[in-house]
Amino acid sequence: MKTLITDMFGIQHPIIQGGMHYVGFAELAAAVSNAGGLGIITGLTQRTPEALAAEIARCRAMTDKPFGVNLTFLPTVSSPDYPGYIKAIIEGGVKAVETAGNNPQKWLPALHEAGVKVIHKCTSVRHALKAEAIGCDAVSVDGFECGGHPGEDDIPNFILLPRAAESLKIPFVASGGMADGRSLVAALALGAEGINMGTRFIATQEAPVHEKVKQAIVDASELDTRLVMRPLRNTERVLRNAAVDRLLEKERTLGANLKFEDIIDEVAGVYPRIMQNGDMEAGAWSCGMVAGLIHDIPTVKELIDRIMREAEGIIYRRLAGLGHS
Numbered sequence: 001m002k003t004l005i006t007d008m009f010g011i012q013h014p015i016i017q018g019g020m021h022y023v024g025f026a027e028l029a030a031a032v033s034n035a036g037g038l039g040i041i042t043g044l045t046q047r048t049p050e051a052l053a054a055e056i057a058r059c060r061a062m063t064d065k066p067f068g069v070n071l072t073f074l075p076t077v078s079s080p081d082y083p084g085y086i087k088a089i090i091e092g093g094v095k096a097v098e099t100a101g102n103n104p105q106k107w108l109p110a111l112h113e114a115g116v117k118v119i120h121k122c123t124s125v126r127h128a129l130k131a132e133a134i135g136c137d138a139v140s141v142d143g144f145e146c147g148g149h150p151g152e153d154d155i156p157n158f159i160l161l162p163r164a165a166e167s168l169k170i171p172f173v174a175s176g177g178m179a180d181g182r183s184l185v186a187a188l189a190l191g192a193e194g195i196n197m198g199t200r201f202i203a204t205q206e207a208p209v210h211e212k213v214k215q216a217i218v219d220a221s222e223l224d225t226r227l228v229m230r231p232l233r234n235t236e237r238v239l240r241n242a243a244v245d246r247l248l249e250k251e252r253t254l255g256a257n258l259k260f261e262d263i264i265d266e267v268a269g270v271y272p273r274i275m276q277n278g279d280m281e282a283g284a285w286s287c288g289m290v291a292g293l294i295h296d297i298p299t300v301k302e303l304i305d306r307i308m309r310e311a312e313g314i315i316y317r318r319l320a321g322l323g324h325s
């Protein structure tokens with residue numbers, strides 16, 4: 001399938017794997033790229049620019065297809081070494097960067113000069129328009145359903161995507177709630193040029209996370225996520241567990257007085273414990289409502305091939321047939 005996004009990134013299928021902390025290692029990125037999508041290494045999971053350079057080299061050894069790097073610009077005081085990470089990306093010959101969080105404007109000239117295409121992740125039309133105005137090549141539009149940080153507007157993709165289509169000139173992919181061929185066709189119908197998936201890619205054979213994480217996603221329904229950190233305006237959609245219940249109880253009790261320090265035990269440093277050790281009650285970890293549509297743990301190639309087969313079936317058989325009544 002050819003779309004503006006497959007052309008932009010030089011990939012076969014319009015499917016991107018979003019950056020995921022402690023999930024987006026070279027193994028997953030390479031598997032997605034080898035299956036014809038765009039795999040993404042999560043930059044900040046690598047503690048230093050040198051570690052990112054090594055991860056890029058490791059991914060390069062596993063695939064000769066294009067892959068990207070996610071750089072999340074955190075609203076923290078002690079900022080990571082972003083210039084170092086940008087240098088590692090450029091020197092590693094990576095041609096796709098998924099930015100997220102704060103405005104990436106400062107980094108665009110260097111990336112563009114090196115021939116890197118930048119897709120910025122946005123949770124609102126106004127942020128997507130801003131990304132377009134500062135020169136991003138594409139945007140990833142994350143609806144309220146998404147795992148991770150859905151922003152504070154709470155607009156689901158059935159509204160957000162067509163609003164983005166009405167407003168944007170640059171291409172965009174639909175992100176949040178995407179799982180299968182139905183999602184892809186719906187996203188295309190709503191104006192997107194492809195899809196970005198997070199949670200769905202965790203429940204795959206190649207995702208380098210503990211089996212208990214994959215099983216938790218398969219076992220979860222669409223009712224099992226919760227929004228945490230809303231009082232801090234840093235809302236995150238996570239899978240419900242005992243730590244999340246504790247965190248929400250603190251939010252209820254402390255109300256407007258809640259500070260980050262109050263919930264540090266439930267959110268800080270929990271990703272390696274969950275993703276690598278399978279310590280499922282260690283804290284809050286991002287997971288989308290789409291868990292309700294995830295029932296198996298296929299290989300990445302089986303998943304992507306199935307999505308494309310299903311999407312083409314819907315377009316050429318089901319939908320094309322509706323025109324001849």
Ligand SMILES: Cc1cc2nc3c(=O)[nH]c(=O)nc-3n(C[C@H](O)[C@H](O)[C@H](O)COP(=O)(O)O)c2cc1C
Binds near residue numbers: 019
């Ligand atoms: C476990 C997990 C960790 C994530 N970590 C990041 C991250 O570090 N940076 C980022 O930009 N997005 C992150 N995301 C968001 C994903 O890239 C993607 O936008 C989101 O998962 C899409 O929604 P879906 O889960 O419904 O597919 C994460 C998502 C998950 C599920």
